[in-house]
Every structure is written in C-alpha cells, then in structure tokens.
Amino acid sequence: MKTKLYIVRHAETIGNIEKRLTGRKDYELTEKGLASTEKLAKRLSNIKFDVMYSSTSNRTAKTIEPLAKLNNLKIIQLDDLCEMYFGDYDGWKWEDVNKLSPQIKQRQNEINEISGIPNQESMEDASKREYDCIKRICEKNAGKNILICSHGVVIEGFLRQITGIPFNDEREKYCQHNVALNILTYENGKFEIDLLADTSFLKNDL
Numbered sequence: 001m002k003t004k005l006y007i008v009r010h011a012e013t014i015g016n017i018e019k020r021l022t023g024r025k026d027y028e029l030t031e032k033g034l035a036s037t038e039k040l041a042k043r044l045s046n047i048k049f050d051v052m053y054s055s056t057s058n059r060t061a062k063t064i065e066p067l068a069k070l071n072n073l074k075i076i077q078l079d080d081l082c083e084m085y086f087g088d089y090d091g092w093k094w095e096d097v098n099k100l101s102p103q104i105k106q107r108q109n110e111i112n113e114i115s116g117i118p119n120q121e122s123m124e125d126a127s128k129r130e131y132d133c134i135k136r137i138c139e140k141n142a143g144k145n146i147l148i149c150s151h152g153v154v155i156e157g158f159l160r161q162i163t164g165i166p167f168n169d170e171r172e173k174y175c176q177h178n179v180a181l182n183i184l185t186y187e188n189g190k191f192e193i194d195l196l197a198d199t200s201f202l203k204n205d206l
Contacts, residue, residue, distance in 0.1 A: 001143040001187065002143065002185055002186070002187045003141065003142055003143055003146065003186040004145045004146065004183070004184075005138060005148065005185070006044065006047070006049075006145070006181065006182070006183055007134070007148045007150065007158075007183075007184065008040065008064065008147070008149045008181050008182070009149075009150065009152050009176040009177070009180045010057070010060045010062075010063045010149055010150075010178065010179070011029050011030075011033035011034065011062070011063045011178050011179050012030045012032050012033035012036065012178040012179075013028060013029055013030060013033060014027045014028055014029075014030060016030075016033075017030060019095070020091055020093050021089050021092050021097065021114075022083065023084055023085050023086040023090040023091070023121075024057070024082060024083065024085050024090055024091075025091030026057045026058055026059060028058075029059060029062050029063070033179075034062075036179045036202055037065065037066050038066055040064070040067070040179050040201070041066035041067050041070060043181065045070065048071065048145060049145045049146070049147045050141065050144035051076070051141050051144060051146055051147075052068055052071070052073050052075050052076065052146075052147045052148075052149075053076045053077070053081060053137060053146070053147070053148045053149070054077050054078075054149040054150070055077065055078065055079070055081035055082040055083070055150055056078065056081075056082060057082060057083065060077075060151070061075050061077060063179065064149045080129050080130070080133035081133055081148065081149075081151075081154070082151065082154075083150075083152070083154055084123065084126035084151070084153045084154055084157075085120060085126075086114065086117055086120050087118050088117060089101075089104075089118075089120070090120075101116065103116060104116050110168075112168050112171050114153070126153060127157025127158060127161055128157075129154070130155065130157055131157070131161045131162075134148065134158060135189075152176040155176045155180075156174050156175070156176050159193065159196070162184075162193065173197070174196070177199050179202060180197040180199050181197075181198045182195060182196055182198070183195040183198075
C-alpha cells in the first residue's frame, strides 16, 4: 500500500534573519514567512490530506496552519520532529559563536555538519531520530496523504539516510531552504523521493 508523504521545512523566522542557531529555541515567523505559508497552501490546495504533523516548535505548526484549516484537521505535534539541539549555543547568533568558537563554523563550511558545541545533539542522532519518527508516522497512517512540517537540519538528515549520500556531497541539492517542499512515496518499508527541496512555488503570485 502506497503512502504519500509531504515534508516541509518551516517558514522564515526572526531567528533565521538574525542568523541564529535556531534549534530548540523558538522564534516567530516574519511577515515574509507568513506570506510564504499562504503560497504553500496554494501549492498543495489540490491535495486532500488525511493527517498533519509538526514538531512542538510553534514555527512549524504556524507554517502549515493554513493547510490545516483548509483540510479541517488538527495538527499533531511531536517532539521527535524537532530540530537538532545545539547544546550550550542553542539560540545563539552565529556572530557570537564565531567569537568564542570560530572552528565550529569553519568545520560546517568544510563538511556541512555542525559539531563541537558543548552538550549538543549529534547530527547522526538527530537524523536517526527524525527518520525513525517519520517511519512510525507512515506505518501508522498507511495509504494516507501525510503532511509533516519539521526543520532544516533534521529533514536533510532524514533524506540523506534514505539515499545514503553524506552531508558533504550535493550540498545545494539537499539544502532545505525555508518552506522547501519534499514529496515522497512510502511502500513496503522503503521511501522513494519524488520531489526534493522545491521552493519554485514561492516565486508565484498569491
């Protein structure tokens, strides 16, 4: 039985424009972010969703709220869909991180992974957490149309687990910009990517 899965990164937040490590710290959507939620709703208005999930961060629930209203659905919030926890620097501006630990950004630029922060969640653990959670959702909702709103690092980690492509390869292809849309099919315990990190709909008029 084929299950259709739509996974979206949250819309732009104040934390994004302030260039913060926005992990478990939450931030309100910007005006641009709110406008993009309507464009997302228009892009997916022809899909009848059976169930919707988001992380427990309000920025994800707000992103798919217009679609929840359109489908008359309640958004189910799960902690396992939350962003990677950036430990002691969670919520910090990158400029402040760079003053204290410039090697962290340097390493990210080199290998596309964030590591070396005290008490942080590892990229591997965060990716596995997201993968396991999404697989449980699909098993529970077999044959349905599922919408999930989550976060950039963990969505990318989930997709790379499916393909086996490491974080340092094909970086722009897998990069999850705000409101990036991924469409997958789940069948017999396996995921197939039908659309990857699409933001073309954001260029269209409302």
